[in-house]
Amino acid sequence: MIWQIMKKQGLTLLRNPVQLLLLVGLPIILIAILGTALAGTMNGEPSAIDVKIAVVEHGDEEEQVNRFMNSIENENALPPEAVEGTQASIDGLMPVRTLKEDVFGNDDLENMVDVHEAAPSEHDELLNDDTYTAVIEVPENFSYDMLEYIVLDKPVQPELKISRNETQEIGGSIVKGIIQQYQEQLTLGTFLSKNGMNMGAVELDEESITGDTTSVDQKSPVTAKAYYAVGMVVMNVLFLASTIGSMAFLEKKIHVFDRVILGNMSRWVYFTGVLLSGMLLSFLHLLIVYGFAWLFFGVSWPDIMAFFTVTLAYAMAVGGIAVLLTAISYRFNSELITNFFSGIIVTIMAFIGGSFFPIGETSEFFRKIGNFTPNGAGMSAYLTILRGDGIPEVWHHVLFLGIFAMVAIILAALSFPKRGMSA
Amino acid sequence: MIELVDLTKRFKQNEAVKKLNMFIEKGEIVGLLGPNGAGKSTAISMMSSLVEPTRGDVRFNNKSILKNPAPLRKIVGMVPQEIALYDDLTAEENLQFFGRIYRLKGTELKRKIDEVLEQIGLIDRRKQVVAKFSGGMKRRLNIGVAMLHDPALMIMDEPAVGIDPQSRNYILETVKRLNEERQMTVLYTSHYMEEVELLCDRIYIMDQGNLIASGTKEEIKQILSAEKTISIKTNRLNDRFIAMLQENPTINQVIAGESEVVITVPKEVNMFPKLISLADEAELELNSVNVQNPTLEDVFLHLTGRALRD
Numbered sequence: 001m002i003w004q005i006m007k008k009q010g011l012t013l014l015r016n017p018v019q020l021l022l023l024v025g026l027p028i029i030l031i032a033i034l035g036t037a038l039a040g041t042m043n044g045e046p047s048a049i050d051v052k053i054a055v056v057e058h059g060d061e062e063e064q065v066n067r068f069m070n071s072i073e074n075e076n077a078l079p080p081e082a083v084e085g086t087q088a089s090i091d092g093l094m095p096v097r098t099l100k101e102d103v104f105g106n107d108d109l110e111n112m113v114d115v116h117e118a119a120p121s122e123h124d125e126l127l128n129d130d131t132y133t134a135v136i137e138v139p140e141n142f143s144y145d146m147l148e149y150i151v152l153d154k155p156v157q158p159e160l161k162i163s164r165n166e167t168q169e170i171g172g173s174i175v176k177g178i179i180q181q182y183q184e185q186l187t188l189g190t191f192l193s194k195n196g197m198n199m200g201a202v203e204l205d206e207e208s209i210t211g212d213t214t215s216v217d218q219k220s221p222v223t224a225k226a227y228y229a230v231g232m233v234v235m236n237v238l239f240l241a242s243t244i245g246s247m248a249f250l251e252k253k254i255h256v257f258d259r260v261i262l263g264n265m266s267r268w269v270y271f272t273g274v275l276l277s278g279m280l281l282s283f284l285h286l287l288i289v290y291g292f293a294w295l296f297f298g299v300s301w302p303d304i305m306a307f308f309t310v311t312l313a314y315a316m317a318v319g320g321i322a323v324l325l326t327a328i329s330y331r332f333n334s335e336l337i338t339n340f341f342s343g344i345i346v347t348i349m350a351f352i353g354g355s356f357f358p359i360g361e362t363s364e365f366f367r368k369i370g371n372f373t374p375n376g377a378g379m380s381a382y383l384t385i386l387r388g389d390g391i392p393e394v395w396h397h398v399l400f401l402g403i404f405a406m407v408a409i410i411l412a413a414l415s416f417p418k419r420g421m422s423a
Numbered sequence: 424m425i426e427l428v429d430l431t432k433r434f435k436q437n438e439a440v441k442k443l444n445m446f447i448e449k450g451e452i453v454g455l456l457g458p459n460g461a462g463k464s465t466a467i468s469m470m471s472s473l474v475e476p477t478r479g480d481v482r483f484n485n486k487s488i489l490k491n492p493a494p495l496r497k498i499v500g501m502v503p504q505e506i507a508l509y510d511d512l513t514a515e516e517n518l519q520f521f522g523r524i525y526r527l528k529g530t531e532l533k534r535k536i537d538e539v540l541e542q543i544g545l546i547d548r549r550k551q552v553v554a555k556f557s558g559g560m561k562r563r564l565n566i567g568v569a570m571l572h573d574p575a576l577m578i579m580d581e582p583a584v585g586i587d588p589q590s591r592n593y594i595l596e597t598v599k600r601l602n603e604e605r606q607m608t609v610l611y612t613s614h615y616m617e618e619v620e621l622l623c624d625r626i627y628i629m630d631q632g633n634l635i636a637s638g639t640k641e642e643i644k645q646i647l648s649a650e651k652t653i654s655i656k657t658n659r660l661n662d663r664f665i666a667m668l669q670e671n672p673t674i675n676q677v678i679a680g681e682s683e684v685v686i687t688v689p690k691e692v693n694m695f696p697k698l699i700s701l702a703d704e705a706e707l708e709l710n711s712v713n714v715q716n717p718t719l720e721d722v723f724l725h726l727t728g729r730a731l732r733d
Contacts, residue, residue: 004523008509012509012511012512015552254505254507254508255501255507256507256509258468259569260524262496263572264493
């Protein structure tokens with residue numbers, strides 16, 4: 001008989017296209033929107049920002065570097081050991097090449113930044129070309145002056161000239177930020193060398209100019225699409241619990257439940273039917289949406305066993321919520337609790353659990369609170385798996401979900417009314 | 424077969440049913456009549472063991488069912504006032520689901536489904552989802568579900584409410600046929616007097632939680648045996664005419680509608696001359712004056728001063 005109840009719940013859901021669209025379609029749409037819109041805030045995938053830069057060099061850097069080396073050798077401006085040291089690190093002392101190859105050409109920026117080297121004669125034309133985010137002009141003696149500033153402690157630091165395209169505000173700001181940091185790094189290098197510290201510090205810290213990362217241990221960063229796939233699924237499946245609660249309350253309202261009771265069927269059979277329907281449908285819901293996320297957004301699970309374990313535990317917790325909502329609405333003969341759950345509580349739980357943004361990164365307190373919600377615990381477990389961990393690392397979340405499900409089922413059993421209509 | 428003894432139900436401050444006593448014998452069709460809010464649904468919910476009474480007892484074959492309702496539940500078919508069906512399932516799927524609740528399975532369930540669909544005239548619609556059914560078809564299926572396990576006692580709570588006359592007749596005929604062919608005992612609640620008059624052997628009348636009359640149709644009508652009812656129709660009634668009727672000592676009761684007034688007078692009194700003179704005096708043109716045999720509606724009016732569908 002329990003199977004009949006589950007079959008009926010499944011058929012009812014399947015034949016309700018609006019409900020299906022809300023439960024399955026909505027999270028997929030949200031994953032696509034949030035995953036794309038917020039991709040730049042997370043590591044691990046191409047950015048939506050596209051920056052095109054022109055570098056116009058008025059001089060020949062190699063010639064300037066050679067000239068500088070000759071001058072320090074001939075003019076005895078430095079002790080012989082310092083000259084030797086400078087010659088040894090000559091590769092790191094070419095500021096324009098460093099900017100083009102190491103800064104704009106690093107792995108994190110090369111997908112975002114397109115660098116075009118141009119001749120000085122093209123300068124005016126480039127300034128009128130709206131496709132460029134910025135034009136960086138390298139003055140004629142820039143590298144020579146920079147080396148004098150760095151190595152010989154000359155007072156004036158040469159500067160690059162940047163013309164930004166005001167119609168590309170975000171891209172322009174990014175270029176400005178990169179150049180600023182580049183120049184600061186060169187200044188830092190001067191400071192270090194003056195104080196007898198390693199000249200290697202002159203080289204740019206490439207890591208420091210990349211965006212935030214969602215990875216805690218840097219094992220394998222989670223992409224925005226993967227993050228929001230998890231966030232939206234764990235949130236949306238909670239609506240399934242309220243849907244099942246509403247369906248069950250309707251059965252009471254239209255006296256179907258009375259028919260069940262008059263059929264001499266134990267109320268616990270009905271109770272178990274609702275519980276197992278909640279679990280099974282949640283499990284299927286999770287698999288379907290994650291399946292879509294895998295097919296269309298490439299969200300894959302490194303440890304499939306761990307994924308199924310967490311999914312099963314989370315489905316149990318959602319089933320527990322479904323039967324608890326059913327029992328309370330039966331007890332008070334009102335659908336208020338179910339509506340309150342879907343209208344208010346799910347949103348709060350989703351917020352605390354981190355479905356909208358990684359709230360746990362803002363404070364330890366929120367992270368802990370979040371992990372005490374079933375969706376938060378589920379989400380933490382899923383993200384841990386996505387970062388490359390396995391069952392041992394998510395076991396405490398699985399245990400929490402199991403305990404949560406048990407508590408919800410016990411509370412539901414205590415609240416479930418004894419007879420059909422009487423509270 | 425089944426007996427209610429001083430059955431009372433209190434919901435917070437409201438006493439929905441007050442010391443109700445009634446019985447139903449095997450093979451009878453018993454009507455439970457009363458306006459909306461009279462306490463009929465609460466009474467039958469207690470009778471069918473769905474609601475626990477505050478006081479009193481429900482006895483089935485001389486045994487209380489309050490502690491052990493299983494024997495009664497086994498033989499009861501319940502047709503609630505609401506359409507207790509799944510809109511998104513087909514007629515057949517609904518019958519399958521409820522049939523399984525009654526522990527029917529396999530070929531027996533299949534046979535019963537065919538039989539019931541035949542009886543309620545929905546055999547050709549078995550694969551159609553209930554959401555696409557008309558109101559009358561839903562009502563018929565609502566009854567069909569209660570018939571699946573061949574109940575000895577069918578409790579029907581306003582089973583024909585809100586449907587077209589054709590569907591209503593179909594339902595009434597089905598109930599009659601079940602009673603005649605299978606000796607099915609039926610408790611039929613309604614606020615449609617004509618349904619109860621047509622179907623029932625005995626009638627209980629409830630109002631505001633109280634049982635106000637009971638007996639066979641004839642016995643109940645006997646309440647008005649010493650009186651007759653006269654219906655007076657005019658283009659438009661005026662207050663003066665009604666006041667004059669109310670002041671007349673011969674007239675026992677005056678119930679005024681928009682263009683019709685019904686009065687109750689002793690059987691031997693000839694009211695025609697008096698009515699004509701009163702209408703003249705009130706400057707009223709009479710359209711018709713009819714003397715009627717008392718109906719159950721008249722009895723209800725007589726007992727409560729209100730019409731059943733007020």
